[in-house]
Amino acid sequence: MKVEASETDDGRKIYSVRGFNNGVARWLGKLPTLWIEGEVTELRRQERWQSVFFTLKDPDGGATLAVQMPRGQFDALELGLEEGEVVHVFGRAELYEQRGELRLKALTIERFGLGAHLAALERLKKKLAAEGLFAAGRKRPLPRYPRLIGLVTGNDAAAKRDVLTHIVQRFPPANVVVAETYVQGTRAPAAIATAIGDLCRRGADVIVLARGGGSFEDLLPFSDERVVRAVARCAVPVVSAVGHEQDVPLCDLAADVRASTPTAAARLVVPDIVELRGRLLRSREGLHRGARRAAERHAERLATLHERLQRAPLLALERRRARLDTAHARLIALSPSATLERGYAIVRRGDAVVRAPSDVAPGDALEVRVAEGSFGARVE
Amino acid sequence: MTPTFEEAQAELEQIVARLERGDVGVDELTTLWERGEELYRLCAAKLQGVQGKIEELSRSAQAADESG
Numbered sequence: 001m002k003v004e005a006s007e008t009d010d011g012r013k014i015y016s017v018r019g020f021n022n023g024v025a026r027w028l029g030k031l032p033t034l035w036i037e038g039e040v041t042e043l044r045r046q047e048r049w050q051s052v053f054f055t056l057k058d059p060d061g062g063a064t065l066a067v068q069m070p071r072g073q074f075d076a077l078e079l080g081l082e083e084g085e086v087v088h089v090f091g092r093a094e095l096y097e098q099r100g101e102l103r104l105k106a107l108t109i110e111r112f113g114l115g116a117h118l119a120a121l122e123r124l125k126k127k128l129a130a131e132g133l134f135a136a137g138r139k140r141p142l143p144r145y146p147r148l149i150g151l152v153t154g155n156d157a158a159a160k161r162d163v164l165t166h167i168v169q170r171f172p173p174a175n176v177v178v179a180e181t182y183v184q185g186t187r188a189p190a191a192i193a194t195a196i197g198d199l200c201r202r203g204a205d206v207i208v209l210a211r212g213g214g215s216f217e218d219l220l221p222f223s224d225e226r227v228v229r230a231v232a233r234c235a236v237p238v239v240s241a242v243g244h245e246q247d248v249p250l251c252d253l254a255a256d257v258r259a260s261t262p263t264a265a266a267r268l269v270v271p272d273i274v275e276l277r278g279r280l281l282r283s284r285e286g287l288h289r290g291a292r293r294a295a296e297r298h299a300e301r302l303a304t305l306h307e308r309l310q311r312a313p314l315l316a317l318e319r320r321r322a323r324l325d326t327a328h329a330r331l332i333a334l335s336p337s338a339t340l341e342r343g344y345a346i347v348r349r350g351d352a353v354v355r356a357p358s359d360v361a362p363g364d365a366l367e368v369r370v371a372e373g374s375f376g377a378r379v380e
Numbered sequence: 381m382t383p384t385f386e387e388a389q390a391e392l393e394q395i396v397a398r399l400e401r402g403d404v405g406v407d408e409l410t411t412l413w414e415r416g417e418e419l420y421r422l423c424a425a426k427l428q429g430v431q432g433k434i435e436e437l438s439r440s441a442q443a444a445d446e447s448g
Contacts, residue, residue: 288438295431298385302423305392309416312399313409319402 018097025095028102033092036104037112038065040085045071054081056089056104066103067091077109080215086112111217121223125250128225133232134253140237142257142269143205149176149269150199150207150236152192154183159210159262163241166266171273177202182221183211189224196230196238205236206269209251210262213244222249231255241265340371347377383419385426392419 006014015023038056041064045052052074056065067089081087087109094105128134149167153160160178167174179195182188192209199207209231211222221227222242231238231254240255241262252258259265332338336346346369347354354360364379383391395416398404404412 284441288434288441291434292431292438295427295434299427299431302389302420302427305389305396306420306424308396308400309392309413309420312396312416313413316399316402316404316409317406320406 017100021095021097021100024100025097028093028095031093033090033107036065036089036091037086038089040081040087041083043081043083045074056087059086066101067106068094068096068103069106069109073107074109078215079109079111081109081111088112117216117220121250124223124225124228125253128228128232128250128254133228138232138256140256142237142239145271146206146269147175148202148204149174150196150202150204151176151178151210152181152195152199152207153178153210155180159212159241162212162262163208163210163266166263167270170266171270171276173273174270177204184214184218184221188221189226192221192224193226193230196227196234200235206239207234207236208239208241208259208265208269209255210241210265211243212262213247219243219247219249222251224250227251228254239265239268337371340369343371345370382422385423388419388422388426392416392423395419 005016005019008014036056039059041055041057043052043054050071051068052071054067056067057063069091079087088111089104089106090108090110091104091106094103095101096103132138151160151163153163160180164176164178167176177199179199181191181195183192196207196209209222211219219242222240228250231240231251237256238254239257239259240249240252241259241264242249242251245260257268259268340346348367348369349360349364352359354366360366360379362379366377366379368375368377382388395412399409399412399416
């Protein structure tokens, strides 16, 4: 496009404002694209605007620069920038031709020090791991029926409501003591560490750290060395429910159990009362059944014993009688009448039984006893 | 002092075993048998008491459930 210019009679070349601006704009367009570091101020973003605007400022309070970025691109970065944050902007100089204003057209924005943060975090993680703070052997089981649950959370956090609601739903008699604290920003780490210690002293037997999702920076306090050490040092088990499933702040590694969400944390710290009641009822049924069965076994054993007792004296008597009968039979067998029955005879001379021929002389009177009776006889 | 259920049952078992072995004098037989019967009645009464108690507790527990 040609720059609009007219020429006066004396040869002066005159540009319109538009023409001038356009010329400068084109000239500026030849400058290279580069990275610029500065603090974000006066961030202006509205749904109906095509672009997002902010001013980039040197931290020492010096120079400023207007920045513009298409809103779609800006939103896609999901930076959640706040006033005063230091960023790196990749862009090039541009002239807002309508007003002849110089500004920077941003192509991308990066939070300054994200890489540095990550590296520091990685170093801290290595150091604490080397100390054994994340060791599996340190993990303690959660109490089955907590007496007092300590909840560390932000003062208006949805996370707090989530955890409380689910705890009470699952286990209405639960006792919860809430420590409201800063959960993001520079004051958060010390506040969280203190809250953990306080809850321990107040008698909590399990502690839940709850914070909803947030940006990497939002969750940084939960990776702070003070918080991680407070979690590791805590006298009672700690459940960490910080951020979403994909976030792993260092306090998650030091905690005894990690919950993916505040809701999951509630499930971990209290038993389900419905299930509990069912189990209790089943136990009682078992108790009744067991008691009945034990009593029945005793009764059966006693009945058997009684039967045996009733039979035993008769058996004993019969055995006695049998012995008596045997004795009697032998007695009978020994009596002479049995011998006489078989045809033997007893011969007497006077009172003496005759046992040899020499016991008698011819003419002696004898008495002969046979089975049926006696008769007299004389020796020839 | 009345013996416990277990003591009474143990003595009863001994008596039955002796009677069954038959090493009991005829004169002693009646005495032992009577003692055995006495022990049996004692055990049976205790057992019935316990069974009654179990049923009663179970019924009252059920009643408490239904009313609660």
